Amino acid sequence: MPEFHFDRERHIYTLDGVIIPSITNILHVFSDRELSHVPDQDVVEEARKRGQQAHLDIERFNKGLCDQFESGHTMAWAKFCEDTGFKPTHVEHSTYHPGLRFGCTIDVLGTLPDGRQFLPDVKTGSKYKYLPLQTAGQAMALSSHGICPRDVLRANVYIKPKGEGYSYTIDLHENEGDFEALKNYIGWSRVRDLYV
DSSP states (O other): OOOOOTTTTTEEEEETTTTEEEEHHTTTHHHHHHHTTSOOOHHHHHHHHHHHHHHHHHHHHTTTSSOOOGOHHHHHHHHHHHHHEEEEEEOOOEETTTTTTEEEEEEEEEEESSOOEEEEEEEESSSTEEEEEEHHHHHHHHHTTTTTTTTTTEEEEEEEEEGGTTTEEEEEEEHHHHHHHHHHHHHHHHHHHHOO
């Protein structure tokens, strides 16, 4: 069995002692392009910090370390859980894909009342076209270890704190082509890194 490690402080994944890219790093070309229109990088940094805090709050809530009133983000997330009946089973779970050699950390995997597994990726910002590739990579990595099926229900859940009424929206990722697109992009990015 390969030795996998995730250094959470430095956000570095290793497999058998060799650094492997994260799904976020692999997709950075898309995220960089989406954010290139923002002239003030302080705005981008502030949004990144806000997103990190929201994820920490929601992680604590999912692990039972705080109640829903911890923050506006946890209140919105608690509303999502209550409305959908979602129950977390894996929180901030780090894993890797052995064949494609990338690492990822999911926000949460859980179940719905009908027994289906659901892989929601929590977002606090804008909707971007490339994000279904991120959840496809997460599903591929999890399924390679038997944690969930590759065709697990995937989505981004956009949470809106107090100023926006403690609400959420769900953007389902149902395109089966996401998996092939991600595999092709990973192959292309490795060629680019080696030869361009």
